Every structure is written in structure tokens, then in C-alpha cells.
Amino acid sequence: xxxxxxxxxxxxxxxxxxxxxxxxxxxxxxxxxxxxxxxxxxxxxxxxxxxxxxxxxxxxxxxxxxxxxxxxxxxxxxxxxxxxxxxxxxxxxxxxxxxxxxxxxxxxxxxxxxxxxxxxxxxxxxxxxxxxxxxxxxxxxxxxxxxxxxxxxxxxxxxxxxxxxxxxxxxxxxxxxxxxxxxxxxxxxxxxxxxxxxxxxxxxxxxxxxxxxxxxxxxxxxxxxxxxxxxxxxxxxxxxxxxxxxxxxxxxxxxxxxxxxxxxxxxxxxxxxxxxxxxxxxxxxxxxxxxxxxx
Numbered sequence: 001x002x003x004x005x006x007x008x009x010x011x012x013x014x015x016x017x018x019x020x021x022x023x024x025x026x027x028x029x030x031x032x033x034x035x036x037x038x039x040x041x042x043x044x045x046x047x048x049x050x051x052x053x054x055x056x057x058x059x060x061x062x063x064x065x066x067x068x069x070x071x072x073x074x075x076x077x078x079x080x081x082x083x084x085x086x087x088x089x090x091x092x093x094x095x096x097x098x099x100x101x102x103x104x105x106x107x108x109x110x111x112x113x114x115x116x117x118x119x120x121x122x123x124x125x126x127x128x129x130x131x132x133x134x135x136x137x138x139x140x141x142x143x144x145x146x147x148x149x150x151x152x153x154x155x156x157x158x159x160x161x162x163x164x165x166x167x168x169x170x171x172x173x174x175x176x177x178x179x180x181x182x183x184x185x186x187x188x189x190x191x192x193x194x195x196x197x198x199x200x201x202x203x204x205x206x207x208x209x210x211x212x213x214x215x216x217x218x219x220x221x222x223x224x225x226x227x228x229x230x231x232x233x234x235x236x237x238x239x240x241x242x243x244x245x246x247x248x249x250x251x252x253x254x255x256x257x258x259x260x261x262x263x264x265x266x267x268x269x270x271x272x273x274x275x276x277x278x279x280x281x282x283x284x285x286x287x288x289x290x291x292x293x294x295x
Contacts, residue, residue: 013061013062013065014065014068014069016051017049017062017065017066017069017071018069018071020049020051021071021074021075025049025050025051025052026047026048026049026050026075026078027047027048027049027050027056027249028045028046028047028048028079028082028083028086028250029045029046029047029048029247029248029249029250030043030044030045030046030086030100030247030248030249030250030252030253031043031044031046031240031245031246031247031248032240032244032245032248032253032256033099033101033218033238033239033240033244034238034239034240034244035237035238036232036235036236036237036238036239038228038232038244039260040098040256040257040260041098041099041238042098042099042100042101042131043098043099043100043101043253044100044101044102044103044135044240045079045082045083045086045100045101045102045103046059046103046247047059047063047075047079048247049061049062063075063105067105067107072105072107072108073107073108073111076104076105076108077108077117077121079102080102080104080117080118080121081121081125083100083102083132084121084122084124084125084127084132085125086100086250086253087100087125087127087128087131087132088125088126088127089254090254090257091127091128093254093257093258094261095257095261096128097131098131098257099131099132099133100131100132100133101132101133101134101135101163102132102133102134102135103135103136103165104134104135104136104140106136106137106139106140109136109140109148109151110140110143114151115151115154115155118134118155118160119154119155119158122158122160128159129158129159129160130159130160130161132160132161133160133161133162133163133183133184134155134160134161134162134163135163135165135186136162136163136164136165137164137165137166138164138166138173138176141176141180145179145180148180149179149180149181152180152181152182153181156181156183161183161184161216162180162181162182162183162184163182163183163184163185163186163218164176164177164180164182164184164185164186165186165188166186166188167185167186167187167188167191167206168187168188168190168191168192168195168206169188169190169191177210177213177215182215183215183216184215184216184217184218185210185215185216185217185218186218186219186220187203187206187217187218187219187220187236188220188221189220189221189241190221191203192219192220192221192222192227192231193221193223193227196226196227196230196231200230203230203231203234204234207234207235207236208235211235216237216238217235217236217237217238218236218237218238218239218240219231219236219238219239219240219241220240220241221240221241222239222240222241222242222243222244223241223242223243224243225243227241227243228243228244
């Protein structure tokens with residue numbers, strides 16, 4: 001442990017991240033999202049760094065450095081491109097109803113050409129924009145609420161859905177719901193776990209409030225059968241979390257879609273097996289890799 005901590009403390013992540021992007025070490029992974037009846041609805045696309053020495057690195061380790069160094073735009077454009085290409089490949093395999101959510105950094109969202117680049121990505125892939133959800137946190141709104149609303153309306157006019165991510169962790173979330181063109185409320189993991197354990201009636205009220213105002217509700221961080229049962233009985237529209245599958249690579253996600261096609265049986269056993277397989281595989285059939293030169 002001491003050697004590892006020393007190794008981490010001496011890690012200059014910024015230059016290493018630039019090197020990793022140039023070396024095409026980034027990968028797109030996918031975490032399943034299920035409907036109330038536990039049938040597959042789609043995935044959230046997640047970024048992973050497959051470092052040659054450190055192994056698979058979670059985004060929490062390198063996204064702050066990417067935002068600080070300006071590499072976040074290259075990474076954000078890449079994961080958006082991968083999401084669109086994945087949707088196209090799945091559609092070509094007959095999975096026309098699979099949806100995909102992509103989390104967008106507040107810094108990336110604030111770029112002047114973010115909307116144009118996103119729409120160009122969707123158009124180039126030739127995918128149905130309605131299958132794509134853009135997830136943003138309230139930090140994306142604080143600088144210019146009016147401009148943010150205009151950008152979101154443009155994305156929605158193109159057919160995309162917009163989700164307010166990490167709901168329950170900030171102070172301005174209700175203001176955002178009242179002011180901005182949002183389709184989906186995505187409940188934060190810690191908020192879900194804590195309120196189910198301590199104040200379940202509060203969580204039920206939040207879900208009911210969202211529904212009364214026309215919002216779709218997704219809960220993340222679902223880790224147990226009891227949490228799943230509570231959320232489904234409370235009317236939560238979709239669920240995501242380790243109970244339904246850890247993030248998996250493209251091969252495993254494609255296999256899960258194939259297993260889900262034309263069946264109404266519970267997919268939990270298949271998800272568990274495919275998740276285990278996916279964490280041991282590389283993206284052999286992934287649509288592409290990060291550009292060698294950051295934009």
C-alpha cells in the first residue's frame with residue numbers, strides 16, 4: 001500500500017493523460033439501464049482510461065485533470081462520437097429501441113460550438129437523435145442560465161432528450177427544473193441510498209413531484225433487490241446501478257442487447273454473466289478509438 005501511495009503521489013497526470021489520448025488508450029464502457037419491469041432500456045456511456053501500467057482508470061481520477069488542462073473537450077467529443085457510432089451499430093443489428101445517455105462536463109457544455117459539434121456527430125453517424133440523452137449537472141447552468149436554456153432547446157428541437165444529473169446533491173436543482181427545458185430527472189446515487197434508508201417518504205414525494213411536472217425519473221446507484229423493489233413501487237421510470245450490472249465493454253453490451261431481443265424474461269442473470277465477461281475483455285468490436293491528436 002505504501003509503495004502504491006508513493007507511486008500515486010508522484011504521478012503527473014496531465015502530461016500522462018495527453019500521452020494516453022495520443023496513444024489511443026481511452027475506451028467507451030456502458031452501464032445498463034432498465035425499465036420498471038426490469039427489461040433493458042439502454043445504457044449510459046462511460047469513459048475509461050486503459051493505462052498500460054495502472055490498468056483501467058475511473059474517470060473520477062482523470063476528468064478533473066482533463067478539465068484543468070483543456071483536454072476535456074477532446075475527451076468529451078470522443079465519447080459523444082462513440083455513443084453515436086454505438087447506437088448506429090446496434091441499430092444495424094436490429095436494436096432500434098436501445099437508448100444511450102452521455103454525461104457532458106460543464107466545461108464542455110460551455111464551449112461556444114458544443115451544440116453544433118453534438119448535432120454534427122449525430123448527423124454523421126446517421127442515428128435517431130431521440131435515442132440519445134444528454135446528461136448535465138446544475139454546475140453547467142450557473143454561468144448563464146439564459147444561454148444554457150437556449151442551447152438545451154436547440155438540442156431538444158433536434159430530438160435529443162436532456163437529463164438533469166445528480167439530482168438531490170445541489171441547492172439549485174428545483175430552480176433548474178422550473179426554468180430549463182429538461183426531460184429527465186436523474187436521482188443521485190447517495191441521495192437514493194440515503195433517502196431509502198432514512199426518509200423513504202421523501203423519495204416517494206420527489207418522484208411524484210417529478211411526474212406531476214412531466215419529468216421522466218431515473219435512479220442511479222441501485223445496488224440491492226430491496227432498493228430496486230422500493231423504487232419500482234414508487235413509480236421510478238428507469239433504474240441503473242450495480243444490481244443491474246457494472247459498466248461493461250462494447251462486446252458485452254452488444255451481447256446483452258442480443259440476449260434481450262424478443263424476450264420478456266428477467267435479464268438479471270444474463271447481465272451478471274455479461275458484466276463479468278465484459279470487465280475481462282478489451283473492446284475488440286468497439287466502433288473506434290480516441291483521435292491520436294487532441295482537438
